[in-house]
Structures are given as C-alpha cells and as structure tokens.
Amino acid sequence: MKIKDIRLKPLFSKFKKPYVWAMGKNLGQITILVEIETEEGIIGYGETAPTFASPEAIYSILQNVKPVIIGQSVTQILDLMKKIFTNSFGHHYLSQSHPRIGNIAFAGIELALWDTLGKSVGLPVHALLGGKLNETVSFMGFVQGDTTEEIATHANQLVKDGYEVIYLKVGRTNKQDIANVKAVRKAIGSKRLRIDPNEAWDLMEAQIMMQRLAKFDLEMVEQPVSAIAGAPALKALKQSCSVPIAADQSVFIPEEAHAICSSGAVSLLTVGLHETGGILGFRRVAAIAHIFDINVCIHGVLETGITTCASIQAASGVPNMDDGNQIMWQLLEEDIVETPDLIPRAGKILVMDNPGLGFILNEDAVGRASEAYHKKKI
Numbered sequence: 369m370k371i372k373d374i375r376l377k378p379l380f381s382k383f384k385k386p387y388v389w390a391m392g393k394n395l396g397q398i399t400i401l402v403e404i405e406t407e408e409g410i411i412g413y414g415e416t417a418p419t420f421a422s423p424e425a426i427y428s429i430l431q432n433v434k435p436v437i438i439g440q441s442v443t444q445i446l447d448l449m450k451k452i453f454t455n456s457f458g459h460h461y462l463s464q465s466h467p468r469i470g471n472i473a474f475a476g477i478e479l480a481l482w483d484t485l486g487k488s489v490g491l492p493v494h495a496l497l498g499g500k501l502n503e504t505v506s507f508m509g510f511v512q513g514d515t516t517e518e519i520a521t522h523a524n525q526l527v528k529d530g531y532e533v534i535y536l537k538v539g540r541t542n543k544q545d546i547a548n549v550k551a552v553r554k555a556i557g558s559k560r561l562r563i564d565p566n567e568a569w570d571l572m573e574a575q576i577m578m579q580r581l582a583k584f585d586l587e588m589v590e591q592p593v594s595a596i597a598g599a600p601a602l603k604a605l606k607q608s609c610s611v612p613i614a615a616d617q618s619v620f621i622p623e624e625a626h627a628i629c630s631s632g633a634v635s636l637l638t639v640g641l642h643e644t645g646g647i648l649g650f651r652r653v654a655a656i657a658h659i660f661d662i663n664v665c666i667h668g669v670l671e672t673g674i675t676t677c678a679s680i681q682a683a684s685g686v687p688n689m690d691d692g693n694q695i696m697w698q699l700l701e702e703d704i705v706e707t708p709d710l711i712p713r714a715g716k717i718l719v720m721d722n723p724g725l726g727f728i729l730n731e732d733a734v735g736r737a738s739e740a741y742h743k744k745k746i
C-alpha cells in the first residue's frame with residue numbers, strides 16, 4: 369500500500385446565489401482537490417479548503433508534500449503527517465510557529481490519506497478509528513439570503529424541511545441584524561435559534577447587541593468578538609450576558625481548545641476539519657472539550673461534499689458531538705460528490721459505511737470546476 373503519486377487540482381465552484389456573511393458577499397469558492405494513488409491503483413480523495421488563506425499560497429505549500437510521501441505506506445498516517453508538517457518546508461517554522469496555516473493547508477492531505485487507506489482495506493474510516501457511536505449525524509438549517517424578507521422565507525422553509533436548529537449569520541449593520549433576528553424568530557416559531565457574527569463585534573458592541581437580541585430567545589452566539597482577543601474577551605462577554613457563547617475562530621489547535629475550554633468562557637466549540645488539520649486533529653480537540661463537559665459542533669468553511677463526508681466519519685465516533693452541525697456544499701450550483709445523497713432528512717444524514725470516506729466523486733463535475741478555476745469564471 370505504498371503511495372505512487374499525489375495530484376492537486378484547484379477547483380472553482382460557483383454559489384447558487386451570493387453567500388452573505390460578516391466578511392462580505394462571495395460568489396463562489398476555491399478548493400484544492402487532493403488525489404492520492406497507491407501502487408495497487410487505489411485512488412483516495414481529500415480537499416483543502418483555503419477559506420482563511422490565499423489559495424495560490426496554499427497550493428504552493430502543498431507542492432512540497434509530494435517528495436515527503438511518495439514511496440511511503442498509506443498505513444502510516446500519523447508519521448506521514450508529522451513528516452509533512454516538519455519536513456516539507458525545509459525547516460520547522462511553519463509547524464512550530466504557525467500551525468494554523470499548516471492545518472489549513474494539510475487537512476486535505478490527511479483526508480485523502482484516510483480515504484486511500486479505507487479503500488485499500490475495504491473499510492469505512494470510522495471503523496479504522498474505532499467504530500461509530502451513532503448511526504446518524506444531525507445538522508442545523510443554515511439560513512441564506514440578502515434581504516430580511518429572503519432570510520425569513522428561507523428560515524421558514526428550513527423548519528418545514530424538518531430542522532430543529534436554525535442558524536443565522538449576523539454581523540452586518542446592527543440595525544439589519546436586529547431586524548433579521550426578529551424576522552427569523554417569527555418565521556421559525558419555537559425552534560432553536562443560533563447566530564454567528566463571525567468576529568464582527570468589539571467587546572462593548574457585542575455586550576450591547578447580545579443584550580438587545582437576547583429577547584429573541586437565542587440558544588447560542590458564535591464567536592461574537594475577535595478570535596485574537598482570546599479567552600479574556602469571551603469571558604468578559606459571558607459575565608455580562610446570559611446567552612451561551614461558542615468559540616469558532618478561537619480554536620484551531622489542541623492548545624487553543626484547552627485554553628478556551630479551561631477559561632470557562634464558552635459552552636460549545638464549533639470547529640471543522642480544516643481548522644484542526646483533519647480528522648485526527650478534530651478528534652484531539654473534541655477529546656479536550658470533553659474533559660470540560662463541552663460539546664463540539666462540526667463547522668464548515670467554503671468546501672464541498674467531500675468535507676461533509678469526512679466530517680461525518682470524524683463525528684460518528686465522538687461522544688460529545690452537538691446536534692447543530694454544519695454543511696456547506698448545498699450552497700454550490702454543483703457539488704462534486706456523486707453519491708451518497710447528502711441532503712439531510714429531518715436534519716440528519718446516515719453515517720456512510722462505504723470504504724474510505726464513503727463517497728464517489730462526480731468526475732464530470734470535477735472537470736467543470738477545474739476548467740472554471742483555470743478560466744477564472746468568477
């Protein structure tokens with residue numbers, strides 16, 4: 369099961385409609401498809417989703433992985449990832465000082481290694497990690513829209529689709545946010561409501577906004593203030609507001625998970641495979657949160673169904689999983705996963721038992737997304 373080749377394909381995927389969040393409006397996304405082939409001809413797939421970094425810079429970093437893993441056994445994932453982090457740059461600076469960048473870049477390699485190993489031995493990744501604790505993973509209804517009317521209409525549709533947790537991006541103007549939250553609360557009745565300002569507020573603004581929005585019965589506010597401000601800002605906010613707080617951008621690595629959880633500032637970690645560097649990094653962060661009786665909630669970046677499948681494999685064996693997890697592929701005009709059907713039914717997706725990460729790629733869709741990247745059809 370030695371690795372014969374690794375191929376990197378940058379893809380551009382257009383959104384069905386502009387994706388509106390605190391950072392602006394996105395018309396589409398760039399991901400990097402990672403293909404690993406063994407000497408036996410098994411091909412595994414992963415993806416790097418460089419939402420927080422320049423795709424071209426991340427692609428350049430990934431070029432250094434090839435000489436590290438060619439000829440090595442796909443059964444040695446821990447050792448290969450260690451070598452990739454410490455050797456592929458010719459020095460140790462990236463892994464020692466900037467592990468967040470390494471995690472963003474190399475998550476796709478880790479996912480592809482797991483997919484390749486699973487396919488090589490005919491087992492789903494969750495089985496290789498000790499098995500699944502649950503048959504399904506639960507997801508929230510992710511509200512989309514630009515105007516308050518669009519947002520309220522979509523929120524109402526998500527309730528009709530069976531979602532128990534409704535999730536809204538805020539962090540626009542304070543006036544818009546209050547109008548949107550009010551309209552969504554009206555549209556979803558007594559369903560659970562979570563909001564995410566994506567670090568848009570400073571501490572005082574967050575204190576004011578959370579006091580104003582608390583009357584709409586918020587279940588959770590995610591990363592209201594800058595991640596760089598760390599646990600002290602989140603703790604100060606917690607002391608002034610009764611709404612539970614989640615940390616998202618504050619936590620990429622185990623050390624950050626420990627610092628944030630031990631501070632007592634947050635009630636939930638929302639974190640994804642691209643922040644943690646893959647499935648094993650996510651499991652490490654989840655294990656730390658578990659010590660503090662804190663659940664983890666899979667959260668997405670700009671990604672395809674590959675990450676949805678990998679997230680389900682990772683989450684299925686975690687005892688402290690939350691039930692408001694996130695998928696992002698549904699924003700795309702065309703996903704690159706052919707099967708399984710990744711549309712949640714009553715908010716749930718069955719854990720895949722197919723070998724590897726459990727999906728089959730739509731090669732034609734990959735071809736179109738690759739062509740779109742090279743033509744820069746943005």
Ligand SMILES: [Mg+2]
Pocket residue numbers: 564566590591616617638667
């Ligand atoms: Mg978030």
